[in-house]
Amino acid sequence: MATLTYRDALNQALREEMQRDPNVFLMGEEVGVYQGAYKVSRGLLEEFGPQRIVDTPIAELGFAGIGVGAAMGGLRPVIEFMTWNFAVLALDQIVNSAAKMLYMSGGQINMPIVFRGPNGAALQLSSQHSQAWESWLAHIPGLKVVAPATPADAKGLLKSAIRDNNPVIVLEGEMLYNLKGDVPDGEHIVPIGRADLKREGTDVTLVCHSKTLAVALKAAEQLAEQNVSAEVLDLRSLRPLDEAAILESVKKTNRAVVVEEGWPHAGIGAQIVDLIQRDAFDDLDAPVQRITQADVPMPYNKLLERAAKASPEKAVAAARRVLYLD
Amino acid sequence: MTATARTPRQSAPSPQLTELHLKMLRQMLLIRHFEEKAAEAYALGKIGGFCHLYIGQEAVAVGALAALRDDDYVICSYREHGQALIKGISANAVMAELFGKATGCSKGKGGSMHLFDAKRGFMGGHGIVGGHIPLGAGLAFASKYKGTEQVTVCFFGEAAVNIGAFHETLNMASVWKLPVIFLCENNRYGMGTAFERVAAVTDIVEHACSYDMAAELVDGMNVLTVYDATRRAVERARKQSHPTLLEVRTYRYMGHSMSDPLHGVYRTKDEVEEQKARDPISHLAGKLKEDGVIDQAALDALDAEIHAEVEAAVKFADDSPDPEPGELFTDVLVD
Numbered sequence: 117m118a119t120l121t122y123r124d125a126l127n128q129a130l131r132e133e134m135q136r137d138p139n140v141f142l143m144g145e146e147v148g149v150y151q152g153a154y155k156v157s158r159g160l161l162e163e164f165g166p167q168r169i170v171d172t173p174i175a176e177l178g179f180a181g182i183g184v185g186a187a188m189g190g191l192r193p194v195i196e197f198m199t200w201n202f203a204v205l206a207l208d209q210i211v212n213s214a215a216k217m218l219y220m221s222g223g224q225i226n227m228p229i230v231f232r233g234p235n236g237a238a239l240q241l242s243s244q245h246s247q248a249w250e251s252w253l254a255h256i257p258g259l260k261v262v263a264p265a266t267p268a269d270a271k272g273l274l275k276s277a278i279r280d281n282n283p284v285i286v287l288e289g290e291m292l293y294n295l296k297g298d299v300p301d302g303e304h305i306v307p308i309g310r311a312d313l314k315r316e317g318t319d320v321t322l323v324c325h326s327k328t329l330a331v332a333l334k335a336a337e338q339l340a341e342q343n344v345s346a347e348v349l350d351l352r353s354l355r356p357l358d359e360a361a362i363l364e365s366v367k368k369t370n371r372a373v374v375v376e377e378g379w380p381h382a383g384i385g386a387q388i389v390d391l392i393q394r395d396a397f398d399d400l401d402a403p404v405q406r407i408t409q410a411d412v413p414m415p416y417n418k419l420l421e422r423a424a425k426a427s428p429e430k431a432v433a434a435a436r437r438v439l440y441l442d
Numbered sequence: 443m444t445a446t447a448r449t450p451r452q453s454a455p456s457p458q459l460t461e462l463h464l465k466m467l468r469q470m471l472l473i474r475h476f477e478e479k480a481a482e483a484y485a486l487g488k489i490g491g492f493c494h495l496y497i498g499q500e501a502v503a504v505g506a507l508a509a510l511r512d513d514d515y516v517i518c519s520y521r522e523h524g525q526a527l528i529k530g531i532s533a534n535a536v537m538a539e540l541f542g543k544a545t546g547c548s549k550g551k552g553g554s555m556h557l558f559d560a561k562r563g564f565m566g567g568h569g570i571v572g573g574h575i576p577l578g579a580g581l582a583f584a585s586k587y588k589g590t591e592q593v594t595v596c597f598f599g600e601a602a603v604n605i606g607a608f609h610e611t612l613n614m615a616s617v618w619k620l621p622v623i624f625l626c627e628n629n630r631y632g633m634g635t636a637f638e639r640v641a642a643v644t645d646i647v648e649h650a651c652s653y654d655m656a657a658e659l660v661d662g663m664n665v666l667t668v669y670d671a672t673r674r675a676v677e678r679a680r681k682q683s684h685p686t687l688l689e690v691r692t693y694r695y696m697g698h699s700m701s702d703p704l705h706g707v708y709r710t711k712d713e714v715e716e717q718k719a720r721d722p723i724s725h726l727a728g729k730l731k732e733d734g735v736i737d738q739a740a741l742d743a744l745d746a747e748i749h750a751e752v753e754a755a756v757k758f759a760d761d762s763p764d765p766e767p768g769e770l771f772t773d774v775l776v777d
Binding site for chain 2: 141167170172173175177178179180181182183184185186187188189190191208209212213217218219220221222223224225226257258260281282
């Protein structure tokens with residue numbers, strides 16, 4: 117077991133998959149000569165050359181579409197967006213081309229393509245650079261969406277994404293790239309569509325993904341000090357969603373709080389609440405609570421930004437509400 | 443000019459060339475009659491949704507595709523019935539797709555705007571104006587990556603030239619030297635908007651200068667001119683891996699789609715009639731008659747044969763089953 121950063125775990129996944137399959141290539145802004153805006157692709161240009169590590173102009177729509185076309189032509193593109201905020205410019209290609217190709221061609225043309233990059237807020241990047249897009253993306257049939265929170269999951273899920281014959285969205289995090297964690301040696305694959313119980317508990321389930329795993333784990337520690345046993349369920353995949361894992365946990369704890377990065381309206385948490393009320397209604401002892409970003413564009417000011425984000429304190433307060441402790 | 447007044451030809455066309463010209467005539471007639479039948483079927487409610495016909499533009503698809511190898515890629519906008527037929531999808535499978543039937547080339551899931559036949563290199567039918575232009579470059583990227591020497595022809599209308607994807611893609615195709623031909627079918631109108639009303643640069647070929655790309659302005663009412671220009675572009679793509687922008691000036695006789703008027707607020711009936719006088723099929727048929735390759739009786743026989751083929755396609759589509767209800771949930775993802 118090696119200790120790696122999330123960044124290096126992604127780098128390993130890319131390197132191993134490119135060694136394994138010559139049809140895999142990486143395309144995006146600054147991925148080659150500059151070694152990646154966040155250094156995820158460090159060293160890959162030297163190893164694989166400019167044919168497979170392709171620097172693009174700043175033209176998200178265009179290079180995302182070229183990636184889709186390359187997938188139609190039998191390659192396995194990995195398209196890196198410097199952030200998902202910029203990928204909004206490429207949504208036409210992700211939604212109208214990649215996600216629909218198999219269906220509208222009557223099953224003839226599948227789409228083995230990965231779109232990846234950091235999602236959600238970092239620190240003080242203000243409104244246009246601090247957005248979590250997962251509910252937009254997970255809304256679309258024909259896409260798979262994963263959001264790993266740890267280096268091990270980042271490596272294992274990116275490898276699965278590259279081997280998948282469908283378009284897979286990989287949501288990373290600028291604030292996660294430096295995170296260190298143990299990554300199993302050798303071939304490490306995490307299947308898409310499986311949640312992971314990151315902490316066992318009996319009183320309340322904290323459902324989270326990506327950066328909110330850290331929020332939920334911290335909240336669980338604080339709750340433990342208050343004699344509340346919180347279970348932390350990391351979704352890892354948002355589409356397909358591991359419904360069985362969510363229901364199993366809620367049936368055990370009878371209470372749930374969803375902690376997510378995005379805005380509240382039509383967010384991922386709303387989907388999870390829908391599932392729980394429908395399939396675990398009789399097991400619920402309290403209405404499910406959601407912790408989200410405040411329903412505003414992200415402010416620049418440090419204090420306002422902190423107030424807008426999900427936090428352990430907010431998650432603890434929500435857990436206490438569903439336990440009727442306050 | 444009459445045949446007797448003409449300067450005698452220096453040499454008669456070669457048998458191969460004559461054969462090609464006859465094939466082109468047949469293909470243009472196939473598209474014409476297919477589209478006429480589609481219009482009828484649409485009026486009868488057998489075809490739904492949007493249906494964009496190719497009547498008037500036949501010389502473009504036929505001339506361009508004649509310059510391709512079988513394994514070359516073709517990718518189109520939603521006005522693609524003609525290219526689909528010429529790339530080798532049967533009239534039966536195209537008509538059945540328009541009818542939404544299980545026997546259609548996209549199993550009835552795509553419809554008029556999403557015809558596909560991956561095995562024949564026909565990569566769709568795409569419905570968002572200009573959205574498929576990067577896909578065309580991507581297919582060429584894959585061919586170059588794999589060293590297959592395939593060429594991609596990407597058809598789009600003049601209105602797509604105002605879309606960002608056009609400019610982003612031409613830039614990258616030129617920087618990366620991709621074996622792709624951007625074939626702009628300039629039929630003058632984006633739906634009901636004349637191009638000159640919404641475009642600062644109306645000679646589309648000029649856009650190639652911005653991207654240091656080869657370009658040609660082509661008469662799209664003459665199938666042989668389209669063929670020759672495309673051959674030059676194919677050569678450039680296949681041998682040198684250089685992209686080309688072709689602006690092919692053509693004209694659609696019908697409205698933008700079946701639900702739109704033929705003329706009225708945006709163009710006059712006189713204009714449409716004037717363009718019909720330049721009809722690409724009459725032009726080629728006239729030339730072949732002048733050259734003594736075909737006479738009226740043979741032309742009539744050919745016409746009748748194609749009518750029968752198209753009638754049979756309608757019958758096939760009519761008789762074909764709808765997709766099974768379970769098909770609703772298939773082809774969303776692969777395993």
